[in-house]
Amino acid sequence: QVQLVESGGGLVQAGGSLRLSCAASGPTFSRYAMGWFRQTPGKEREFVAAISRSGSTTHYADSVKGRFTISRDNANNILYLQMNSLKPEDTAVYYCAAGRTYSYGTVYSRSQQYDYWGQGTQVTVSS
Secondary structure: OOOEEEEOOEEEEOOOOEEEEEEEOOOOHHHEEEEEEEEOOOOOOEEEEEEOOOOOOEEEOOOOOOOEEEEEEOOOOEEEEEEOOOOHHHOEEEEEEEEEOOOOOOOOOOHHHOOEEOOOEEEEEEO
């Protein structure tokens, strides 16, 4: 089992940047494909970005492609989401998630494919 704790959220003006972190407990972080999702009140949780176990493969939602970058540090059990050129529509609670996989190159884009979730961190982008 892995426990996930997000940090780095906050209030930023449109056009600004934030970097989210997700700290994972336990020695098995590198066995999981990882992802970021976001959710606003009354809406379904939305896929943002995903990264494979090795970090060699990434996948992004069209809405964030070219602005967000997902990365991971397997030595220190941390997942990152660098968010640039933020827009008001990026406002949401952001969640990191871990999904078991035996494949080093697999990425997951559906929430049902993930086994563990963090508690979320609020990102608010003002116009």
